[in-house]
Every structure is written in structure tokens, then in C-alpha cells.
Amino acid sequence: MKGIRYGWILLIAVAFFTATICYPSISISADTIKIGVVGPRTGSAAATGTAFAEGIDLALDYINGKGGLLGKKVEVVFEDTGGVPEKGVAAVEKLVNRDKVPLVVGTSHSSVGIAISEQANRYKTPFIIAESWADEITSKNYKYIFRAGPCNTGVVSEIIKWLKAEGFKKASLVAENTDWGLGIKKLTVEALKEANIEFQTIDTERNSKDHYTELSKIMKYDPEIILAFVYGFGVHYFIAQANEVGLTPKAIIFEGAGPPSLWPQFWENVGDAGNLECFISSMHKSAQPNQVAKDYWDNYVKKFGKEPSDYKSRSIYRVLLIAFDAIEKANSLDGDKLVDALEKSNVTVPSGQVNFGTEKGSVWYHQFQPPMLIIQWQDRQQTVIFPENVATGKLIRE
């Protein structure tokens, strides 16, 4: 034994210490207002992170074009969650304690949304959720947690309305085995029972590639519609293989997450099997409820030279607009004042006029549900088929 080499420990201690001191320092009273955004930039839903980045760009262009907030320029710190709760918590840890952001928005996984809302509420930092659908997030009735995006209950009631309107009698319910999948499955099961629609349920893996086993069970059941709650590439394989085994186009597939049906590789992966597939979305070119939505669309096309691929970029745009408005109205960066301002929010965003529920005791507390659309791919064109007031066509069945 040559004795402990203290040199090393000293080096670690000093190096670590210096690292903390030298870290590009963030001035708290700087001339910018920082807003925290969290979203999956890596991992299996990294596509959503890319969409978020686009929405952030547009929102910053908009607000800084107007001269910023409280006389300062606005800046966004976009932290990665990787779609993993721990990373989400770590991201909030950094945003709140290092970047000292007054408010955080974003996220798209239920699990991450739930974890972050615990953390944000603990730090008394307002958090506006864009795309985590789990009911639990708002039904906990946390003071600092808001959601300006779909919640499972809202989505399911929309889907059931549509099923009833079309008169479907027999459904297969396929759900991924995650919180979102299991949560939405539970709600759908209850709603289907209430609506007197006969159904079977099947669990699947989000990124599973081979669905023949599940599909043969569905074949045997012979449903009119298959409700697939799978938020991942798995659903592409599912759609393609459903066609191979002859399940579609006899039965209609409804994809209940939305973005997977709009991902750029959708048609490459599913081929003609994608025709007549239905999915849920909160955005469509033809269904622009107001000027803000139209501006968003035009600016997007102008900036990126293409149409938005899915609605996630608009979701983050939406919550950022709400956040800007709240800071302006509160005229402060204080958490409690921001909560007050958010509760009174009536700003117009692309999905309509924001109005957060303030009555405690249900999922609707601090919840703003943007209207959802049901869209069908008809000859590779999106046709809005529900609700009727914005529909551009009718459901086509074989």
C-alpha cells in the first residue's frame, strides 16, 4: 500500500469546485426574460422535440417582434426530457435552480408530465403542460400546474361522440402498456360500456414490431373499428400488418395519439394500408378557428418552407403564448402572481380563447381543452370528418 493518493482527491475537489464557479454564469437580473421549455429532444419521441423547437422559434419571433415582455427580450431555455421522468425532473431542477426561470412549459409524455408537475409544484414554479394527457396531472388540483392541452377524459369523450355519431357497434381497443395507454384505455372502456358499444381489449408494446398475434385475435373478434392507442412507431407496423392479414380496409383503424399518423415516414412505412385510417388531431389546415391560427400557419410555412407536419409545434406555440400573456398581465415574475394571471387568462391562441377551469375537485381544474378533430386519410389527403361543424368530408368505409 503506497498510501491514498490525496493528489487525486484534491484534484477532483478543486476541479469540481472550479467547474461550478466557471460555469457560464447566468445573470439573474439580466435584460432578458427566460422561459423554460421541457420536451423530448432525444429518445423514441425525439420528433416531438423537433416540432417543439419549431414552435418555440415562431413564438419567440412573435413576442420579440412585438418588443418582448416587460420591456425585455424573451429567451427560451429548452431542456431535454428524453421522454423519461427522471430526466424531466432533472431538467426542471436545472431550469428552476440554475436558469431561474419564472415559469416552465412543455412536455409530451404523461409520465414526464406527472413527474415534472410534482417537482414544479414543490418549487412553486408555474408549469403549463402542452401535451401530457394523463388526467392525474390536473386532477391532483395542484396550484402551480396548468394544462392547455388535451386531457384523456376530454379526448375520450370526443372519440365516443364520434363513435356514436357514426353508429359503430363493435370495437377492438388496442392500448400500449404505458401510463398514457393504460389510462386512456380505462376511460375508454368505461365510456364504451356506457355507450353500449361491444368491445374487446388488447395490450401491446409501444415499439413492438410484430403484431400478428394481436391482429389474429382482433380478426377473430371481427370489429367494425379498432381504437389504437399507441404513441410510437409500433402503430405504423400495426397498420401495415393489419392490412396484410386482411383486417383493413374492412374494419377502420382509429389512431388515438395523433402524431404517429402525421410523421413524415408514415406513408413509407404503411404504404397503401394507410388509406382510410383515422386519427385524432388538434389542428388541420382547413380548420383554422381564428386569425392567430392562420398567422401561425402562414408564419410556419414562411419560416420553414413546408407545412407543419403535426400539431405538436402548434401546441408549444399555444402554451408559450399563454405564458407570455400571463407574464404581461401579472407584470411580474413571481410564481403566485403568475398563477393569478393564468387563472384569469383569456388570451386567444390558435385553438381558440383560453379559459382555465378554476373549480377544484375534478380534472377540469386549471385545464383548458383545445377542440379536437378527427381526421381520415382519404387518398393520402387529410379530411376532417368530425366534429360536423368543421368537417370537410364524410367518413369513407369500404
Next chain:
Amino acid sequence: MNSLFFMYLTNGIVMGIIFALSALGVSLIVGIMNVINFAHGELYIFAGYISYILSVKLGISFYFAIPIAILTIFIIGILIEESLIKPTYGNDMYSLIITFILSIVLQNFALLVFGPFPNKPPNWISGATNMFGLFRYGNQRLVSCLAAIGIIIIVFLLIKKTWFGKTIRAVSQDRETASLMGIDTSKVNMLSFGLGCAIAGAAGVVLAPIFPVTPLAGVEISLIAFIILVIGGMGSLWGCIIGGLIIGIVQSFGAAYISSGYKDIFGFIILILVLFIRPSGLFGRKAL
């Protein structure tokens, strides 16, 4: 016994053959070099990406895209062997660690270059076949499965019948003697590592139309390959085929009759059973 049962069985066999092909390259390398190639799955997906780019982006017919993709992976394999594996000879653990790190690097590289979306080369054939009037089965799957069988046969012939095959079998049985007999073992290593990677590439090319590649898809391929390796016995090619079939069939029936959420776990359970009953694997040479 009903049509569902035959459907599960057919799918199990098809998936089994596909799994066997996915594991073949890794098994070959272990048998000859005693090196586990953790980056196996990543080479598989790279081949898938190359064939995707060639056929979709550059519009090259898949008859050309396939050999180009396989050849590229062969060359990449040789480069990996020469630059990273060679210095670790004699230290199995280090080669394991290096290829593990390499697999993480390649995954993240793929994520950066190709993005997170799945990429799918066009189907070779469309439609589905009615199997014995019982159920419909995708044509592309059947064709890919036939191609997989073809590749497996070619690999077997290469190893059992050719001069190169004899050489690598000699090296895998007794490296020292082989080298005394004038065989350049480091060249054999290089070529057989390249060959193992090329088989991974071939698997990627054949399977990408059914299972589009994503940056992380390789992990699953590697895991299945490793399970088959242990079940079948390290370095045994027949073990690889039988192990693949067992996993394919068990997964298919397990998902059907037990739980599809636990689909991936059935393979692991078999692995543990095999370790209990016959630790050297079904076709393994008995360990010392």
C-alpha cells in the same frame, strides 16, 4: 386446434428464422474469435439504412442496393476489427466493453444522422397470401423469410464446403495449431469479423422492409441474438438456428396465450432454464 393456432405457429417459425439469421453473424464471430460483438444490432440497422437511402433516396433498384449495403457493412466490419478489436486480443472482457461502447456511439450517431423516425425501404413484393385457407400472411414476410433461409444456407455452405470455411473452423478449434500450420490467424480474424458483420448487414437488408429500422432497433436485435447465442451454445451454427426457432415460437405462443406485454420476457425465461439444465447451451461445446 383452430386457424389461430396455425397462425401463431407459422408466425413463430417465420420469426424464428428471422431471429436465427439475426444471430448468425454474432455466433460466427464468437465461435472463431471468442469476441462478443455488441455492435451487431447497430450494424444490422446501418445496413437497413444504407439500403433505404440507396433505394428510396437515390432510386437504385434493390437488386443493386442489397449487395452494396452488405459490402459496405463488410468493410465497416473489417475497419472495426482492425482499429478496435485487434488490440484487445486475448482479453475477452475488453473487447466486450469496447464493442458495447461502440454500440452506444453508433446508436447515437444513427439518431443524429437519420433521425428518430423509422426508415423503410420499399417492399419487394406487395399483398398477402392466403395460407391453406386458414389465414392471410404478408407476402413480404414470406419472401424475407425465404431470403433469410437462403442466406443461412449460403453461410452454411461457405463454412462447411469452402477452403475459407475449413480455415476458419481450424482456427476456431485450435488457434495455436492452426497458426503453426501456417494459417495467418490475424487475417482470418479480420475476414471472419467482416463476414459476421456482413451477415448482420444481410439480415438488416432482408428484414428492413418488414421491420423498418430505427436508431434504437439494434438493441433489440442484439439482445435476441445474445439470448439465442446462450441457448444454442456459443459459436454453434446449428444451435443458432434451433435457438432462433425456439425463441420465435415461444414468443408467438406466449404473446397469444399468456400476455403480449411480456412477449420479450419469454426468451429470457428460456435462457434461464437452459442455464439451469444445460449451461453450455443446447449445442455448445462443454466448458472446462
Next chain:
Amino acid sequence: MLKSKYILGLFILAIFLSFPIYIGKYWLHVSIISLFYVMMASSWNLLAGYTGQVSFAHAAFAGIGAYVSGIIAIKLNIPPTIGLFIGAGIASLFGLGLGMLCIKMGGIYLSLTTLAFSEIIRLIITNEYELTRGTMGLEVPNLIGFYSKTIYFYIMIAVSIIFLLIIYKIIKSDLGTSFRAISNDELAANSLGINVIRVRIVAFVISSAMAGFAGALFGHYLLLITPDISSLSQMFLILAMTIIGGMGSFFGPIIGAFFLETLSEYIRIYGEYHVLIFGIVALIIARFAPSGLDGIYQEKISPKMAKS
């Protein structure tokens, strides 16, 4: 000479202990995470570096410890302070079972089987939704009853020091000599009367108990445990830290853990490149300096300092 070393040691300890005063909440959080990785990497190093068994189940054992401690705290109301030990105990039992199953088959089998085992654990945690709440993550109670980063930092420091002392004692003992003999030449060690399988299983059990304890401790800090704790990407971090710091060296994993965690803060802005950069650094070190930063220090820097 000896005395001055002690003074230096105390001085260094004082620097560490005064961290909470200087470095602010966020870096304190980073230090706590670093200390978790110090425990994980050091205990993995005991196994991989000293006995030459590359296990991929280390993160899985941390997961077992964290979930066991968390679940019994929630369902049975067992205080986390006791839960930590139960978690570590269960992890070591799994380690014993897994060790008995595959250690006699030798190196590659161990690696592949532990890899499979870690996937099993991840799948079970993900699928046993009722018990573990799947990917949503399990919210677990705080270890000390209230939330204080400073106190947690001191707990982590204390446990890390205890872990490191245990590891140091082991590697300097006869057991440690046997470890190294086995990793150098298993057959020769066996022929010299060392019960190789038993020694390996002992190493495996000790290191899995440590991983279980560290995992449980970390879970009660994060207040949230998800299947990610036992994922392969966690395993990669542990491995990369050990390799970069220096495998088979006592200080290697400590250096590696702090180095990588700090680096990770600096390259955070490059989000997507993050893991790629880690991987490339680890690959270069593994290829060109297999003894890691500690090896470089000992070969290049230490002799020069001794001369001057």
C-alpha cells in the same frame, strides 16, 4: 510526512463538506448525482475491474434496491431508513441467485446473462403496473421526512465514504488479492487453491448489495423512481465512468463519475450530442489508454511530480 498527509486529507474533506455553502442549489444537486455515480461505478469496478467479471446488471440491481425500498415504504409503511437495507438485501439475494446461475460458465456467459437479466428487470418493472406504476414512475417518500438538499448531500457523502472504505479494505485484503489473481488468470488461481466460483460470487453479491443500497438511497432523493434507473443507458454511464476514470483502479471510478457528471453539465446545451460525446470519449480512452485517467496520471504526471 504521514501527519501532513492527514492534514491534507482533512483539508480536502473540509472542501467537500463546505460545498453546500458555496456552490448553490443546482451544483449541490449535481454533486449528489455525482456521488450516486461514485457509489455505482466504484462498486461495479470492484466486480469488473478487480475480478474481471463484466456485469451488465449493475443498474438493474440499483433498480431492485430502489423499487423494493420504495414499494415497502408505500405499501407496508416501512421507514425508508430501514427500507434501504432491505432493498440492498434483496438486491444481494438476486445477485447471489444470478451469480450461482451463470458464474461457473465464465466471462462471456456472465455478461450476456446479466444483460438479459437487466432486461427482465426492466420489463417486469414496466409491466407490473399495479405495483410499480410502470413508466409513470413510483413516487416514493423522502428518506429523512423533509426535503433538504444540504442534508441529503451530507448523507450521500457519508455513505460514499463508507462504501469507499469498505471497497478499499476489501481490495487490500486477502479477498482483494484473490480477486486480482482470478482476473489475471482464473485457471492458475484455481490451481493454487482459490475457490474461484465462491470468490466471484462473493464479489458479485457485495457489489450488487452496494448497487441496491445506492439505488434505494438515490430513489429516496429523487422521490421518483422509473424503469430508467435499471436501463442499459444507465449501465452505459456507469461503465463509461469506470473506463474513463480507470478500470481496476481505486480512484478511477471516483474521478470518472465526477468528470462525466461535470462534463455532462457543460455539454448539456448540445442535447442530442450528449451521449455521443460520452461514447466517443469512452471509446478513445478504452482504445488508447485502457487504464483510464488514473493510469495516465500515474504514468505521466505522478513520476514528473516526484522528480521535481
Next chain:
Amino acid sequence: MILKATGISKSFGGLIALKNVDFHINSGEILGLIGPNGAGKTTIFNVLTGIYHPEQGNIDFNGEDISKYRPFEICHKGIARTFQVTRAFLDMSCLENVLVGIIGNNPNLSPAEKKSEAIKYLEFVGLKNSVDTQAKNLTLVGKKRLELARALSTHPKLLLLDEVLSGLNTTEMREACDLINIILDKFGITIFWVEHVMSAIMEVSGRIIVLDHGEKIAEGLPKDIANNAEVIEAYLGESDA
């Protein structure tokens, strides 16, 4: 008689390495084992030390059948060995190398006793000045000496030496042969050795057995073996090939 092996057979996947081999070792003798390449000499050692288990036959060591024991158990019973290709623990010092043998057999000694014991053996083999040297920095002779010290440190009753002389020059060979004689005289350890260097083994061994193609073809005093027609033929056959 310290060891008696009867009917030992061992094959590797169809290749027969040992076929029904019988032999015995008398207490306090030096028994030599010779034979052409691939005759099965090292396999015998591996069978005796439990690295392989024979398919048939038993090995009686001091009245106990050891054919099913594992290597470390056989070591505990009192059989130690060296290896044809040296297998020193390269990343450990000479002292630590020898300590492994002591730890494996005498774990209850105090650390100081272990150390002094280890140094005693290192001194005996002439590595007194290399106690803290890393084994990888030793010369081939040094490694062979280290292996010998390591084997002795396990307190064997029977020592198996596998081609200790290969690669040594004449002086070193002389020293090694002396050492072997001293081991027998001073420690009273019976020696069974495999050797290729015919002159040395003929001179040092009291008795010799000859293997060819896994079978024992001769046994006897060195001078008889040297004139045995079958042995000569076996060796001639080798030189033809």
C-alpha cells in the same frame, strides 16, 4: 505410494487424448513423463489437477479418489503444479503472486506471517530481489521461478512440473535441476515432471513413464527407457512427421 491412477481415459469430441492409462507415483521419488508432441502429457496433468475430469478411471491420492474434485480442492489435498506456458499473475507483484497460494491454503495466518512465508519461498527460488517487481517485468526464467515459489507456497505433497526447462539455457537448466533435487530433499515433496529435454530428465528422474497417442507404452528406469525399442520408434515417428 502417494498416487495411483487406474484406467484413465479422456477424449475431446471424438479425439482420444488418454486411453486407459495406469500409473503410480511413489512417495519421495522424482517421476518423469515423456512422449512425443500430442501424446497426452499435459492432459494427464490437467486430469490430475482437476482441470479435466476423466471419463473413466480413478485417481487415488493418499487413499482418496480425487478424480471428481475441482482444481482448488485438489490443491487443498496437496497437489501443486506449474504450467507449460507460464501463467504468473502478470499485473501483480511477485510477493502477491506467492501470497495467492498462501491465501488459498492457509487463510488463517496473520498478514505478517503470510508475508514472511511468501518471502521465504521467493528467497528459496532466488527471487529475493524481485519481491515488489511486477510479474510481467520478469524474464522467462524469473516467471518460471515465480511459478515454482507459488506452487511450493501451497505446501504440496506432490508437485507437478510441466516442461520447466523449455526455453532455458544450459546454465539455467543446471540450476533448475539442482533446485528440483533440493525441493525433494529439503521439503520432502514428491515430484512428477513432464520434460522435453531428454538428457535432463534422464539424469534427474528416478523412474520414467512414456506416453504415445494417449497410451502408456513404457515404464521403467531411465537407462531401460533409453534403450526401449518402442520408445525409440515413437520418437522416430515424430521426427519423420
